[in-house]
Each structure stands twice: as structure tokens, then as C-alpha cells.
Amino acid sequence: MEELRLVHEIQAALGNRSPRLRRWTGDDAAVVRTRPVAVTSIDTVVDGVHFRRATHSAADVGHKALAVALSDIAAMGADSGEAYVSLALPADFEEELELVDAMESLAKATGTTIAGGDVVASPVLVVTVAVTGWADSEEHLVGRDGARPGDLLGVTGRLGGSEAGRVLLERGEEEPAELLQRHLRPQPRLAEGRALAEAGATAMIDLSDGLATDARHVAERSGVELLVRLEDLPRPPGVSAEAAASGGDDYELLVAVPPQRRADADAAASLTWIGEARAGAGLVLLGPDGAVAGLRGYQH
Amino acid sequence: MEELRLVHEIQAALGNRSPRLRRWTGDDAAVVRTRPVAVTSIDTVVDGVHFRRATHSAADVGHKALAVALSDIAAMGADSGEAYVSLALPADFEEELELVDAMESLAKATGTTIAGGDVVASPVLVVTVAVTGWADSEEHLVGRDGARPGDLLGVTGRLGGSEAGRVLLERGEEEPAELLQRHLRPQPRLAEGRALAEAGATAMIDLSDGLATDARHVAERSGVELLVRLEDLPRPPGVSAEAAASGGDDYELLVAVPPQRRADADAAASLTWIGEARAGAGLVLLGPDGAVAGLRGYQH
Numbered sequence: 001m002e003e004l005r006l007v008h009e010i011q012a013a014l015g016n017r018s019p020r021l022r023r024w025t026g027d028d029a030a031v032v033r034t035r036p037v038a039v040t041s042i043d044t045v046v047d048g049v050h051f052r053r054a055t056h057s058a059a060d061v062g063h064k065a066l067a068v069a070l071s072d073i074a075a076m077g078a079d080s081g082e083a084y085v086s087l088a089l090p091a092d093f094e095e096e097l098e099l100v101d102a103m104e105s106l107a108k109a110t111g112t113t114i115a116g117g118d119v120v121a122s123p124v125l126v127v128t129v130a131v132t133g134w135a136d137s138e139e140h141l142v143g144r145d146g147a148r149p150g151d152l153l154g155v156t157g158r159l160g161g162s163e164a165g166r167v168l169l170e171r172g173e174e175e176p177a178e179l180l181q182r183h184l185r186p187q188p189r190l191a192e193g194r195a196l197a198e199a200g201a202t203a204m205i206d207l208s209d210g211l212a213t214d215a216r217h218v219a220e221r222s223g224v225e226l227l228v229r230l231e232d233l234p235r236p237p238g239v240s241a242e243a244a245a246s247g248g249d250d251y252e253l254l255v256a257v258p259p260q261r262r263a264d265a266d267a268a269a270s271l272t273w274i275g276e277a278r279a280g281a282g283l284v285l286l287g288p289d290g291a292v293a294g295l296r297g298y299q300h
Numbered sequence: 301m302e303e304l305r306l307v308h309e310i311q312a313a314l315g316n317r318s319p320r321l322r323r324w325t326g327d328d329a330a331v332v333r334t335r336p337v338a339v340t341s342i343d344t345v346v347d348g349v350h351f352r353r354a355t356h357s358a359a360d361v362g363h364k365a366l367a368v369a370l371s372d373i374a375a376m377g378a379d380s381g382e383a384y385v386s387l388a389l390p391a392d393f394e395e396e397l398e399l400v401d402a403m404e405s406l407a408k409a410t411g412t413t414i415a416g417g418d419v420v421a422s423p424v425l426v427v428t429v430a431v432t433g434w435a436d437s438e439e440h441l442v443g444r445d446g447a448r449p450g451d452l453l454g455v456t457g458r459l460g461g462s463e464a465g466r467v468l469l470e471r472g473e474e475e476p477a478e479l480l481q482r483h484l485r486p487q488p489r490l491a492e493g494r495a496l497a498e499a500g501a502t503a504m505i506d507l508s509d510g511l512a513t514d515a516r517h518v519a520e521r522s523g524v525e526l527l528v529r530l531e532d533l534p535r536p537p538g539v540s541a542e543a544a545a546s547g548g549d550d551y552e553l554l555v556a557v558p559p560q561r562r563a564d565a566d567a568a569a570s571l572t573w574i575g576e577a578r579a580g581a582g583l584v585l586l587g588p589d590g591a592v593a594g595l596r597g598y599q600h
Contacts, residue, residue, distance in 0.1 A: 022337075026521065027443045028375040028505060029341035029433070034334035037322075040415070041329035042384040042430055046422045075328040084342040086428045115340070122346045123424050128386045130342055130430035133329070143327045205328060221326065 007119055010100050018082060018113040030115040032082060035134040039141065041072035047125040055169040058095030059102035060184045065127040066103045068208065070110055070188035071251040075206040077142045077197025078133030080190055082115035083107060085129050088122030099127070110190055142193075146202035147222035147256035149279045154271035156192050156252045159211060160239035163247030178236060186251040193253055195268035200261035210248040216283045218254065225280025231288045234272040245285060307419055310400050318382060318413040330415040332382060335434040339441065341372035347425040355469040358395030359402035360484045365427040366403045368508065370410055370488035371551040375506040377442045377497025378433030380490055382415035383407060385429050388422030399427070410490055440497060447503035447522035447556035447577045454571035456492050456552045459511060460539035463547030478536060486551040493553055495568035500561035510548040516583045518554065525580030531588045534572040545585060 011025040023031035045065045047053055056064075066083060073080055085103065089096060096119075107114050112131070135141050165183030174180065189206070196204060203222050205214050211228070219226045228245070235244040256277055257265040265271060275286075287293035311325040323331035345365045347353050356364075366383060373380055385403065389396060396419075407414050412431070435441050465483030474480065489506070496504065503522050505514050511528065519526045528545070535544040556577055557565040565571060575586075587593035 022438055023441075023443055027445070028372040029339045029378070031376070031438060031441060031443075032338045032340070033438070034336060034338050036334060038332045038334050038338060038432070039329045040332070040382070040384055040430075040432065042386050042416060042418050042428070044386040044388055044418050044420050044426075044428065046388055046420055046426075048423060049421050072328040076331070078329070082340070084340055084430050086342050086344040088344055088346055088426055116342060118342050118344050118428075120344045120346055121349050122426060123348060124422065124426075126344075126346075126388055126422060126424075126426045128342070128344065128418075128426075128428040130340075130384050132338070132340065132432070138322055138331060138333070141323075141331060143323055143331075145327075 003119055006096055009097060013097060013100050013104055014114045015104065015108060016113055017111060021082065021113055021115055024115045030082065035136055037135040037138055039073055039076050039078040039133040039135060040130060041069055042128065042130040043069040044126060044128040053125065056184065058099040061127060062099035062103035063106050063185050065129050066106050067186045067188050067251060069129040069131040070112065070190060071206040071208065073131055073133035074188045074190045074193035075204050075253060076133065077140060077193050077204065078135045079194060080110050080112045081132045081134045082113050083129055083131045085114055085117040087117065087119050088126040089119065090122060090125055093125055110188065140197060142197045142201045142204040144203055144205050144218050144221040147218055147224050147277045148202060149224055149277055151202055151256040151258055151277040152262055152273055153226060153228065153275040153277065154255050154257060154265060154273050155234065156189050156269050156271060158234040158236050159207065159250050159252060160244035160247040161236045162186060162249040163243065164239050183249065186249060188251060189253045192269035196253065196255050196265060199264035199268035201255045201257055201265065203256040205254050207250045207252045207254055208248060210246045211254060212245045215254060218256065219281065219283050224277040225282055225284060226275060226277055227284045227286060228275035229286045230293055232272065232274045303419055306396055309397060313397060313400050313404055314414050315404065315408060316413055317411060321382065321413055321415055324415045330382065335436055337435040337438055339373055339376045339378040339433040339435060340430060341369055342428065342430040343369040344426060344428040353425065356484065358398040361427060362399035362403035363406050363485050365429050366406050367486045367488050367551060369429040369431040370412065370490060371506040371508065373431055373433035374488045374490040374493035375504050375553060376433065377440060377493050377504065378435045379494060380410050380412045381432045381434045382413050383429055383431045385414055385417040387417065387419050388426040389419065390422060390425055393425055410488065442497045442501045442504040444503055444505050444518050445521040447518055447524050449524055449577055449579045451502055451556040451558055451577040452562055452573055453526060453528065453575040453577065454555050454557060454565060454573050455534065456489050456569055456571060458534040458536050459507065459550050459552060460544035460547040461536045462486060462549035463543065464539050483549065486549060488551060489553045492569035496555050496565060499564035499568035501555045501557055501565065503556040505554050507550045507552045507554055508548060510546045511554060512545045515554060518556065519581065519583050524577040525582055525584060526575060526577055527584045527586060528575040529586045530593055532572065532574045
């Protein structure tokens, strides 16, 4: 579709659900009346790397691109705000509006406004989303650096399903549908992230690269050792504990909570308790008998 | 370079020049204490479309990607703030740090902090930059929609040089250096944009697609007709008036100013006065004798 016409059709597909948005599509930049703290992340998905046009519909791509960016806002405990979307579109790609509609559906479901963007030609489909969330105070947010010895570790949802779904997709299989959906339509845990922050979470991260990798980031930034009981990892049927620890793209939240706030955290989100923090460094994965099943220190 | 190591090397190359930035690289998202109004834009440059690796160094690409995004902040009259950078890198691209260093140089020169980013693999080099600028009030900003009949039209700098430079580059020519530099290292007019906003500008846009296209956006959004005297367009030696009107990628500012604020605008930025707004719609390009040389209405 001709670029200017496409831009106008995209604009017509978008809803403004932010009373603080003063200027948006159609000017040089979007203008937003702020809350005290802005929380911003940018994420890119590339055809052949993060999805494949052969196995992912345009709607899947649009959903995933926004979900991945919103997941970072969730992991800070911020409220979602505005998304800025860059579409780099190959000449043979004709499903721009399907992509945008799916993105807009997720935006609506999460209270996000797609407030600006860029549309460019490209040899390969690349979608980049920058999202800004908001908070009333820095103290309402949760970084990766606050876990303390004694804190309990919990996760939302179930792990390993997205990677299992990806393998099924590559094989052309259509069941189990739950696993395929986990891969194709990840859900950013915005409500859970916000509620866990209010419930006293000391550290939080979204599981994009897999627990075994992402938990190390928390351990390193917090200056603690994390122990994770592999057998306690929540997982869909057919997914092994090892696969649940290593599979990426689940976009669930890993959270550290002081023991005395455990009940508050359980009330805030449906959590599975999988381990704890103690003095030390790195990540220890414990097997079924409590033996060390895997040990990962810092990689740099 | 291995992705995690590259991310750490990039982080080490960046300077934090924002006292309001509370968390940045190394967490799920950047956290910024806000000013009252946020101004955000996102822009993407793609190899083979907006630059060519054959003619543009990695440093040129990094500079341009940030300059293009900052130019939108300039056109709103906002102060620059934080940039969020996505690098989609082909396996054979090894000059990531040269790209980042050039971007960081421009960030430093413009008071911008590169506060977050994403690094992904890609078959083609794609760089996306989202920039947030700041203002203390919406009234301090200038959109595309405020030009009124009688307003004077001015431009910063000279037009058409970037397109002329691009053609020279494609031919493998190295002179005149000014034209090549205009194409390879566009300068976002942040100081000029801010000063012109304070000097009473009623509408402003950055010239990315060329004056003949961008002026129409202002005419349409403001609900006026713009008259532009082609012969008055400032241009480098060797560039025709028509080429100055149609060439893109100059990233100069087109500004509308009420006649009574002309002296204030001249004090705010080095401007050339090229025309005026009147009641009507669309853009009229006037030839040397005042005859209509070209007429462009709305395209949709």
C-alpha cells in the first residue's frame, strides 16, 4: 500500500485511550502530559529471528511485538501508557492492517495508546515498539536489584510452553493448542506486575530469555545467590523441568518477595514459589533430591 | 560480537547526562523523573533504503539514525531528553561500536542521553531510535497546525544539499565536501527549534521529505494555503530552486511566524524568509516572476 495512505489507514485504526495525550499521530511527535515517573523500553522483532512469516500470521507478529515491549513495563511494576511503533515493511507484505489491528487489540486490552510511529520500506519485516509506562513515584517501581538473602522466589503462570509451541509450529503440528498460543500470543503480565510491586516485591524481571538466564540477571544485579528448585517450576503437560528452566519467550514474571510479604504476594497474583535468595552470587538449580542440578555463575 | 558482551560494551560507551534518569541500561526499562510534558517520536533507517553500507560508514548510520529522531523533537520546540536505540545487526556487521560512538557523539552535542536499547540479529542493518524530549508546558511547544493567514514562512539553513550529496555519493564523487556532509551528517536544529518556539512560531515542521511535501502537511493541518517563492529558497551552489524544493533529508526547520514577531524570529535563528500563509488550502510554489510554478493540493 502507498505509504501515506497506509499511514492514514493505520491512524484510523487506532484509539486514543489516554486523557493525557495532547498531540499524537499527524504531528512531528506525540505530546503527553506526564505523571511523575516515566518508564520506557524498546524492543524489536525480526522475521527469521523472533518469528517466521511462514508460521506466524501478521496478527501474531503485531501482537508479539507489542507484548514483548509491554512485558518490560510489567516487570517494573508500572502502569502502561503509550506505544510508539516502527514498521519496516517488505514490498511483498500486504497485511499491514492485520498486524496493526492485532497490536491495537492488545493495546486496548492493556490500556495502552499507540501514540506514534514510523512506516518505512525494508527488505525484511522488522517491527520495533518503544513503550512508555508511568508511575507516581520511583518507590512504586521494582528493579532487578532489590532481592535480599531470605527473599522467596515466585513466578507467574507456567514456563517452557512458548518454546515447546515454537517447536510444534516448526514441525507443522497444531496440537496442543495451548502451547501454540503460548508462543504466538504471549500475555504481558501488567496487572500482576503492578500488584506484586504494591505487595512488596523486592526484585522483578520478565522471563524473555528463559529463567536460567534471566534469574542470573537478578542475582547479579541484586548481589545475591538464587536457588531454584527445578521440580517446582510450573509447566504445561509434556514440558520437562529442564525445558521450563531454559525455554524463552514465556514473558511470565520472576519475582523476589520477603517471607513476611508472601501472603500479600499470593493475593496479588497467582504465583508458584520456586526457590529463594541467599548470600552469595549466581544461580543454583536444584534437582529433585535437593542436589545441585546445574550451577550458573556470571558470564562476564 | 556475542550479544551480551556487545550490550556491555555499548553500555560502557554511553554517558548519562540526565540528572533525572534514575535507572537506565541494565534493568527491564529506563526510569526517568519527568518534566510536565513529554514529546516522543520514533524513526527507523534501513540499509538500502535510507542509507547504503557501500556509501555510508557505520558512524554515518549511527549519526543519521539519532539525528532524524532528534529533528522531530526540534520541530516541536522541545528540549532533547533520552534516546532508546534498537540495533538490528547482520552477522557480517562488525562496526557496532563505531555506530554507537557516533550516535553518542551526537547525543553529547545535543544534551541527549541514550538511556536504553535492544540489540537483535537481522538479515539487514536496521536502526530505530525513539527519542523523548521535554517541555514545562504544552504552550511552549509548536505543532504543525497553528499557521494563520498573514504568517510569514521561514527556513533554517539551506535546502537541497542532502539530495545533491546523495547523488554525488552514488557516483563515487568526493566533492563538494559540503554537500556530502549535508547528506551524511544532518544536524538536528534543536537550539533553533526551541528558540523559534519562544519567539512566537505558530507552526513548525522538520524538512525530512522535502519542502514541497512537508509544507503541504503544515498547510493541511493548519487549514491555510502556503505560498512559497522558489527563487528565495536558500540553497548551496549548484543546487537549483526546484531541487531545493523537492530534495529530502535536509532536516532544516520550516517555520510560520506572525509578521509582528519577525524580528524575534530573526534573533532566534538564522532564517531565510521564503513565503507566507493566506486563507485557502494547499501549497503554491511561485516562479521568479511571481507566476505559479507548481501547485500541490492535498493528496488524500
